Amino acid sequence: MPPVPAKRADAERNRAKILDAARAAFAESDAEVSMAEISRRAGVGMATLYRNFPSRQELIEALYVDEVDAVCAAAALPADSPGAALLAWLRRFYAFFHSKHPLASELLREIDGAGPFFSGNRDRVLAAAAPLLEAAQASGEIRADLTLEQVLELVLAIARVRGDGSYVEPILDAALDGLRTA
Structure with a gap:
């Protein structure tokens, strides 16, 4: 070929x-x-x-894939400690969903949200973030009783809270503080 x-x-x-x-x-x-x-x-x-x-769907999918690529790439950024690296990445993940909510809504209107497009991109995000959580938990900086899926669901729930940054970001701060070990 x-x-x-x-x-x-x-x-x-x-x-x-x-x-x-x-x-x-x-x-x-x-x-x-x-x-x-x-x-x-x-x-x-x-x-x-x-x-x-x-098609409009192909354009929206391309935008979404670009954003997922950026979120995945951010998981490779170094930090002072494994815990700090994870928390910085979770803030990036939050920012992606909080600021891209209209894009995600458009995409959901265009395609079935449970289809292979979403699951494939979800798998990419999980694969990129898993080493961050594992390292942060192994270092003892982050609670070991939560899975990556649970942590991401927490951040996604906060990203869906209505309000501007001055309202929502303290909620995110409190949640991320709760991930740290005592």
Whole structure:
């Protein structure tokens, strides 16, 4: 099988512009954002938009995968201690879900939330975060009686609390403090 040719540089730039414009549009608005609006914001024609993303669902999935990639990459960032590394990553995980709630809502409208797309990305996040929790628990800095799934459910529940950062972040702080050993 011959290798797949690389995209031209201008095609890569167009794709990045579309993703950036879509990311900003979904972050700003609770209302449904049209493909025409994303095309306008990206400064590309509708044909270019649809060549890169044949459907709205594919565009939203690409945005979601980019965000999951960033969350997974953040799990590899070093810190002073295993506990500090885990808590820093949990804050990043919280920020992803708290700030990307409109994107997640859009995606849930487009596809079945229980399907393989979500489970595959969930598995990627769990695989990236598991070594952080294991190291933090092994060091004695983080309680050993909670699973990764339980810790993530706690953070997700807090991310769903309505309110701005000054209201929600103290709740997150209290929960993360509760993960530390006495």
